[in-house]
Amino acid sequence: MLPVTTAHYVFLSAALFTIGVIGVLTRRNVVIILMSIELILNAVNINLVAFSKQFLSVNGQAFAVFVIVDAAAEAAVGLGIIIALFRNKETINADEIDLMKW
Amino acid sequence: MYYLEHIWMIPLFPAAGALLMLLFGKRLSNAAVSVLCPGMVGVSFFFSLMAVLQLPSQPEHRFETVLYTWLPGSLFHMANGQTAHFQADWGFLLDPLSSVMVLVVTGVGFLIHVYSVGYMAHEGGFYRFFGYMNLFMFSMLTLVLANNYLLLFVGWEGVGLCSYLLIGFYFLRKSATTAGNKAFLVNRIGDAGFVLGMFTMLSVFGSLRFTTVNEQAASGAFSVGDPTITVMTLLLFVGACGKSAQFPLYVWLPDAMEGPTPVSALIHAATMVTAGVYMIARSNALYVLAPQTMAVVAGVGAFTAIFAATIGLAQNDIKRVLAYSTVSQLGYMVMACGVGAFGAGIFHLSTHAYFKALLFLGSGSVIHALSGEQDMRKMGGLSKKIPTTTVTFLVASLAIIGTPGFSGFFSKDEILWRAFTTSVGNGWLLWGVGFVTAGLTALYIWRLVFLTFFGESRVDHKVAHHIHESPRVMTYPLIVLAALSLVGGWIGWPQALGGSNHFEHWLEPVFEPAARVLLAEATHEAAHSASQEYLFMALSVAIAGFGLWLAYTLFLKRREIADRLAVSFSGVHRLLANKYYVDEVYNAVFVEGVAKGGGTALGRFDSSVIDGGVNGSAWLTRLTSTVSIWWDTWVIDGSVRAGSFGVKALSYPVRLLQTGLVQAYALFIVVGVLIFLSYYLVR
Numbered sequence: 001m002l003p004v005t006t007a008h009y010v011f012l013s014a015a016l017f018t019i020g021v022i023g024v025l026t027r028r029n030v031v032i033i034l035m036s037i038e039l040i041l042n043a044v045n046i047n048l049v050a051f052s053k054q055f056l057s058v059n060g061q062a063f064a065v066f067v068i069v070d071a072a073a074e075a076a077v078g079l080g081i082i083i084a085l086f087r088n089k090e091t092i093n094a095d096e097i098d099l100m101k102w
Numbered sequence: 103m104y105y106l107e108h109i110w111m112i113p114l115f116p117a118a119g120a121l122l123m124l125l126f127g128k129r130l131s132n133a134a135v136s137v138l139c140p141g142m143v144g145v146s147f148f149f150s151l152m153a154v155l156q157l158p159s160q161p162e163h164r165f166e167t168v169l170y171t172w173l174p175g176s177l178f179h180m181a182n183g184q185t186a187h188f189q190a191d192w193g194f195l196l197d198p199l200s201s202v203m204v205l206v207v208t209g210v211g212f213l214i215h216v217y218s219v220g221y222m223a224h225e226g227g228f229y230r231f232f233g234y235m236n237l238f239m240f241s242m243l244t245l246v247l248a249n250n251y252l253l254l255f256v257g258w259e260g261v262g263l264c265s266y267l268l269i270g271f272y273f274l275r276k277s278a279t280t281a282g283n284k285a286f287l288v289n290r291i292g293d294a295g296f297v298l299g300m301f302t303m304l305s306v307f308g309s310l311r312f313t314t315v316n317e318q319a320a321s322g323a324f325s326v327g328d329p330t331i332t333v334m335t336l337l338l339f340v341g342a343c344g345k346s347a348q349f350p351l352y353v354w355l356p357d358a359m360e361g362p363t364p365v366s367a368l369i370h371a372a373t374m375v376t377a378g379v380y381m382i383a384r385s386n387a388l389y390v391l392a393p394q395t396m397a398v399v400a401g402v403g404a405f406t407a408i409f410a411a412t413i414g415l416a417q418n419d420i421k422r423v424l425a426y427s428t429v430s431q432l433g434y435m436v437m438a439c440g441v442g443a444f445g446a447g448i449f450h451l452s453t454h455a456y457f458k459a460l461l462f463l464g465s466g467s468v469i470h471a472l473s474g475e476q477d478m479r480k481m482g483g484l485s486k487k488i489p490t491t492t493v494t495f496l497v498a499s500l501a502i503i504g505t506p507g508f509s510g511f512f513s514k515d516e517i518l519w520r521a522f523t524t525s526v527g528n529g530w531l532l533w534g535v536g537f538v539t540a541g542l543t544a545l546y547i548w549r550l551v552f553l554t555f556f557g558e559s560r561v562d563h564k565v566a567h568h569i570h571e572s573p574r575v576m577t578y579p580l581i582v583l584a585a586l587s588l589v590g591g592w593i594g595w596p597q598a599l600g601g602s603n604h605f606e607h608w609l610e611p612v613f614e615p616a617a618r619v620l621l622a623e624a625t626h627e628a629a630h631s632a633s634q635e636y637l638f639m640a641l642s643v644a645i646a647g648f649g650l651w652l653a654y655t656l657f658l659k660r661r662e663i664a665d666r667l668a669v670s671f672s673g674v675h676r677l678l679a680n681k682y683y684v685d686e687v688y689n690a691v692f693v694e695g696v697a698k699g700g701g702t703a704l705g706r707f708d709s710s711v712i713d714g715g716v717n718g719s720a721w722l723t724r725l726t727s728t729v730s731i732w733w734d735t736w737v738i739d740g741s742v743r744a745g746s747f748g749v750k751a752l753s754y755p756v757r758l759l760q761t762g763l764v765q766a767y768a769l770f771i772v773v774g775v776l777i778f779l780s781y782y783l784v785r
Contacts, residue, residue: 094763
């Protein structure tokens with residue numbers, strides 16, 4: 001069985017990140033976009049933890065915990081915004097929300 | 103000497119009174135005003151009297167003093183090419199002529215001021231009335247005391263102003279203000295003549311001072327009939343016509359009766375209207391050099407005398423009868439001047455001042471008693487109710503018709519006699535006119551007396567209860583004036599009746615140059631005897647008596663005859679009652695003519711020049727505003743818009759990035775990151 005190296009984790013992380021970015025850029029539903037952002041954050045977490053193991057330092061893991069907290073907070077705030085948005089516009093399609101246009 | 107040297111103070115007392123009244127009069131009580139204003143005139147009278155008493159000590163009975171040079175000298179060219187120094191002084195001259203005037207003015211003026219205290223007691227504007235009256239006294243005294251024509255003219259205009267102010271005293275009454283305007287405007291015509299006369303005088307004599315002008319005129323340098331002097335004297339006479347209400351400029355005087363009655367007595371009977379006569383007498387040395395002018399003066403005077411007397415016959419307003427009587431008597435005075443009898447003219451002036459002031463004040467007392475009624479048809483039978491007024495009025499009426507012994511007798515007969523013996527014009531004609539006028543005078547004055555004081559009462563019942571004799575402050579001046587009307591003429595008791603005619607002798611030095619020329623001119627030595635003079639006296643007394651008797655018959659005893667006459671000669675009656683339609687003619691010719699003819703011209707001037715100017719400026723404004731609009735739109739707004747357009751154009755590509763779509767921004771971030779990454783990778 002092939003040992004799992006840091007490179008694997010990095011590739012996984014990069015793949016997840018790319019999937020997240022594509023999701024953010026292409027999906028119309030804001031909830032999906034929010035979920036894609038979660039993917040991006042978790043890709044970062046994997047990266048942090050992988051290098052923490054690589055360099056035998058807990059700094060990375062500690063940082064990952066902060067990112068998780070941050071992701072939770074972000075999800076809470078993001079969903080709140082979405083609910084407020086829906087109440088006003090009756091839509092959560094990102095391409096219909098362009099109030100800040102010139 | 104003290105009073106002579108201070109004759110300049112005589113006009114100043116009333117001036118101070120006028121100043122006080124017009125500045126602080128509103129705050130003074132009526133009692134203070136009625137002490138102050140007549141008091142000022144009284145002090146003037148005292149000063150005048152003392153100065154006149156001191157006058158005989160002077161050489162030639164003349165005293166001249168110059169206060170200061172009012173208009174300093176400047177060089178100018180006279181008509182004969184010489185240069186002269188024009189100079190006008192604020193100077194005063196007291197000689198026999200001005201002494202008579204100053205005594206009459208202050209004396210009668212004082213009595214009328216006292217009378218006014220009672221007459222005006224219930225009127226509004228008490229202080230204003232007395233302020234104007236004192237101002238009038240100041241102007242009149244300046245007029246008679248001036249030592250040159252220009253200062254005389256100052257007084258001349260001053261009295262004209264006061265006359266205007268006092269005629270329009272009841273300024274809430276339209277007719278009063280209109281009458282004031284009429285007096286002012288008609289007098290302007292005369293004044294224009296007077297001013298032109300002064301200019302002519304200046305260019306001939308180079309001076310306006312009485313003594314200088316008279317000396318030059320009497321020096322023999324000018325021949326009798328000199329055309330320049332004829333023109334000059336005619337122009338001066340135009341001024342006299344305006345001021346002394348001679349035909350054709352007399353129309354303002356009857357209307358001037360709109361003023362309070364004391365004003366009519368003081369200004370429009372006793373003093374101001376005689377200013378013209380005074381001015382002619384003052385210029386006697388000039389007038390005798392112009393026989394044509396003298397003839398005109400005599401003719402105008404005689405015509406005015408008889409013309410106004412006939413109008414007086416048919417008037418019903420008590421004051422209007424007296425006004426036409428005044429015009430008529432002024433005609434006598436002017437006629438006297440015209441025939442060279444300057445002394446007689448001034449003599450009649452002074453006696454007329456007494457009895458005509460008395461007649462006016464008496465009529466004022468009647469009007470006062472009747473609560474303002476002036477129509478003689480609503481009077482009658484007043485003699486028992488107002489005895490003092492009646493008696494004094496009778497004295498004045500006897501004086502004006504020339505009853506022997508009364509003042510009017512001496513002065514009027516003097517004029518008639520001198521008119522007959524004149525070397526200037528047609529003596530018979532002038533005498534005849536004066537003679538008939540004397541009869542008419544008796545008729546209209548006694549018509550007034552009988553209609554007012556005798557017969558049955560025609561007074562309104564409402565008014566009848568209030569009839570009362572005037573207070574003593576009004577009756578005492580009447581009594582004094584009655585005494586003057588009686589004895590005032592004795593000073594000129596003619597030689598033919600055993601007197602010595604002090605008045606004539608007193609004035610002789612003033613009229614000496616005139617007398618010399620007239621004597622030289624007289625082609626035939628007048629061989630008129632004293633018996634002829636007696637005859638003329640008897641004749642004029644007879645016609646006056648006839649007029650009195652006629653008035654008694656027509657207006658008291660058998661009134662139906664008068665009514666029948668008025669009906670059967672209704673044309674004549676209407677002509678007289680309407681004053682020969684002179685006012686209507688003037689109105690049609692001058693007022694309407696000017697209003698219509700001048701109106702069109704003025705209208706055209708208005709629409710072309712005035713409106714043209716306004717329209718032109720409007721057009722100019724519009725033109726400039728068009729330019730400024732263009733500038734505003736294209737230059738100012740243009741630059742602003744160009745600026746904003748520039749900003750907009752530059753911002754346009756940047757603006758396109760602002761899609762408002764969150765995903766687009768995210769895409770930009772990603773693309774940016776990729777660009778940076780690829781840059782680092784490639785390097």
